[in-house]
Amino acid sequence: MRTRLALALGLLLAAGAAGHAADLDLALGNPSRATADPDKKTNYLDLKKHFALSYNNDTGTPNWVSWHLAKTDLGEAPRKSKFTTDAALPAGFHRVTHNDYTGSGFDRGHMCPHGDRAADKEMSYSTFLMTNIVPQSNENNSGAWNQLELYGRHLVETKGKELFIVAGPHGVGGEGREGAAKSLANGRVTVPKVTWKVIAVLDAGAGDPVKRVDAKTRLIAVVMPNDRTVPKNNWWKYRVSVKAVEELTGYTFFDKVPAAVIDPLKKVADGEYIPVLERERDRE
Amino acid sequence: MTADPLLAKLTAATKGLLYPSESDAPLTPFVWEAGPNTAAAARRHAGLPAKARGKASSAADFFEGVADVDGFPALQAALGELLSDVTVYRFGAANVSLVVVGTAADGRRAGFTTTAVET
Numbered sequence: 001m002r003t004r005l006a007l008a009l010g011l012l013l014a015a016g017a018a019g020h021a022a023d024l025d026l027a028l029g030n031p032s033r034a035t036a037d038p039d040k041k042t043n044y045l046d047l048k049k050h051f052a053l054s055y056n057n058d059t060g061t062p063n064w065v066s067w068h069l070a071k072t073d074l075g076e077a078p079r080k081s082k083f084t085t086d087a088a089l090p091a092g093f094h095r096v097t098h099n100d101y102t103g104s105g106f107d108r109g110h111m112c113p114h115g116d117r118a119a120d121k122e123m124s125y126s127t128f129l130m131t132n133i134v135p136q137s138n139e140n141n142s143g144a145w146n147q148l149e150l151y152g153r154h155l156v157e158t159k160g161k162e163l164f165i166v167a168g169p170h171g172v173g174g175e176g177r178e179g180a181a182k183s184l185a186n187g188r189v190t191v192p193k194v195t196w197k198v199i200a201v202l203d204a205g206a207g208d209p210v211k212r213v214d215a216k217t218r219l220i221a222v223v224m225p226n227d228r229t230v231p232k233n234n235w236w237k238y239r240v241s242v243k244a245v246e247e248l249t250g251y252t253f254f255d256k257v258p259a260a261v262i263d264p265l266k267k268v269a270d271g272e273y274i275p276v277l278e279r280e281r282d283r284e
Numbered sequence: 285m286t287a288d289p290l291l292a293k294l295t296a297a298t299k300g301l302l303y304p305s306e307s308d309a310p311l312t313p314f315v316w317e318a319g320p321n322t323a324a325a326a327r328r329h330a331g332l333p334a335k336a337r338g339k340a341s342s343a344a345d346f347f348e349g350v351a352d353v354d355g356f357p358a359l360q361a362a363l364g365e366l367l368s369d370v371t372v373y374r375f376g377a378a379n380v381s382l383v384v385v386g387t388a389a390d391g392r393r394a395g396f397t398t399t400a401v402e403t
Contacts, residue, residue, distance in 0.1 A: 079402060081349040082304040098304060107306040107401050114403075138401060141306060142378035146403040 024068035025052040027209050028164045028200060031064050031251035038090035046088070050126045051112040055089070060096045060189035061134040064168035064251065065111035070204065071156055077124035079114055086131040096130045100185035105178025109136030109195070111167045113149045134169040135184055135191045137176045139228045144235035145195060147277075148222060151235065154277055155201060162204040167197040170249050174226030196223045196245050198253050213257045213265075220270045221245045236274040242266040290366065290388055291315045297362035298396050301355045303382070305400035311359075312398065318391035326373040326383040330397050336375040338383075343370035346384065367394060378403050 025047075034045035034054035041057035051067035083098040101108050111132050117123040126132075136145065155161040171193025173182045181191045201218040202209060222238040223245060224230055242253055243266045254262050294313035302308040316329050323338030343363065350356035363370055367386030375381040380402050385395035 078345075078349065079305075081400075082353050102302065102308045107403075109306065110403065138307065138379070142401055142403050146378050149403065 024164075024209070025050075025066050027068060027256070028213070028254040029252065029256045030054075031066070031166055031249075031253055034063070038092065041093065044090075044093075046131060048126060048129070048132075050117050050123045051132065053111070053131060055093075055131055057093050058190075059169070060094065060100075060185070061169055061192070062111055062131060064166050064249075065132055066164075066166045067112045067116065069116050069152060069156055069163040069165060071162075073117055073119055073123070074115075074153060074157060075119040077118045077121045080125045080128040083108055083128045083130055083133065084125070086129045089131065094188055096133075096185070096189055098130065100130075100189055101133075101135060103178075104135065104181070104184045105176030106135035106174065106181070106184065106191060107138050107141040107176075108133045109141045109145070112165075115149060115153055116165075134195065135174065135176070135181075135189060135226075136195060137174055137226050137228055137230065139230040140195060140224055140226055143230045143232045144238060145197075145224055145230070147233050148197065148220075148235040150277055151274065152199060156204075160204050162202050162209075164200040164202070164209065164254070165197065166199075166251075166253060167195065168249070169226070170194050170196055170223075175228055192226050194223050194225055194248075196249065197221065198242050198245055200254055210256045213254070213261055215261065215264070217265060218270060218272065219254075219265050219268075223248065233276070236270075239269050239271075241269045244269075288315060290390075290392070290394055293362070293366055294394060294396065297359050297366075301359060303398040303400060304350065304353055305380075305402055307399075307401040309399040311396040313394075313396045315388070315392055315394040316385075317393075319393060321369060321371055321385060321387060321393060323373045325393075326385055327375060329393075330375075330381065330383050332375050332381055336381070338373040338375050341372045341374065343372060343384065343386070346372045346382075363395070370395065 032043050032054050034043045036045045044055045046053050046055050053065040054063040056063045085095050085097045112127050114127050117127050152163055169192030173193050174191040183190050199220040202212055219242050221240050221242045224238045298311035298313050301311050347360040370386035373383040380400045382398050385393050388394050
């Protein structure tokens with residue numbers, strides 16, 4: 001009996017020490033009920049140390065990547081130039097490489113961005129794993145999509161917020177520098193038609209985040225075309241309701257929060273005024 | 285192909301290489317006349333907008349990031365033989381212009397330009 005108690009305590013401590021991913025990156029829900037079953041190759045749950053994802057072996061991309069963003073994640077850690085093949089995928093999965101995107105006309109678009117995991121080199125480098133990447137048009141990736149990423153970090157850095165973020169690709173067929181395409185790497189990687197992101201904005205704090213979501217919690221959702229029409233800024237024009245992203249993707253977001261609390265929030269698109277950030281002006 | 289032996293050596297050293305980032309970009313070698321090795325000079329020679337602010341960093345940092353990429357360690361060695369005081373100037377954000385420039389034995393500035401997508 002005592003041994004069992006000690007074992008249970010040890011497991012609890014080990015789970016706590018495992019750090020980032022397990023406890024917070026999926027704290028508000030698992031959008032596609034993904035499981036770590038290697039036979040489920042189109043909805044394979046992969047709990048990375050610094051983010052969580054559902055991988056789809058048919059599209060060669062994540063279905064979604066989910067992560068928690070707090071001030072302690074921010075910093076100036078270096079980037080990795082060449083992206084890393086994810087050797088941790090189970091046997092039987094195709095492993096997408098950096099070179100699969102070379103010359104395709106599409107960027108290697110991070111879902112969990114480098115800037116959201118920049119406190120140290122190890123976490124920064126982890127975002128350069130190819131399982132965190134989808135083919136994004138340069139206009140989408142470096143334009144409004146990037147502006148929303150900067151806005152999220154602005155909320156965390158200067159507005160006392162912490163964010164629960166889920167992002168992914170949807171649909172087939174985009175347009176990049178080399179023209180329209182449905183796939184890369186001889187069909188191994190699907191080019192999505194859009195990219196989407198949903199964010200729950202909480203006041204930075206301690207305690208179970210599920211219990212800190214209330215009727216005033218702000219949700220932000222966007223759907224952006226994966227083509228050359230996306231501008232450098234004005235990401236806010238792509239805002240939709242979380243419910244609209246659920247209807248598009250078939251996923252359910254933040255479902256650990258009681259429906260009575262979260263469902264009304266999901267029906268409304270964010271309408272807050274979005275300031276032009278200093279860092280946006282810098283890039284003009 | 286080219287009469288200038290320095291440019292010929294840089295062309296050979298950069299040939300076929302792609303600088304990896306969220307996109308991949310070719311390297312364009314250059315030789316400029318003698319002058320100060322500054323961000324303003326690099327911006328002007330590279331034809332970048334006058335308002336683009338440049339940030340300088342070391343060649344060591346640049347090459348550390350591509351230490352695992354075929355061809356780049358050899359390029360670093362070649363630059364080390366041809367140029368001194370190699371500096372990397374970065375202009376812009378998200379779509380970044382890079383100017384890698386040092387000073388040749390005859391005083392001229394030389395190196396290569398490329399781009400990186402960093403979001």
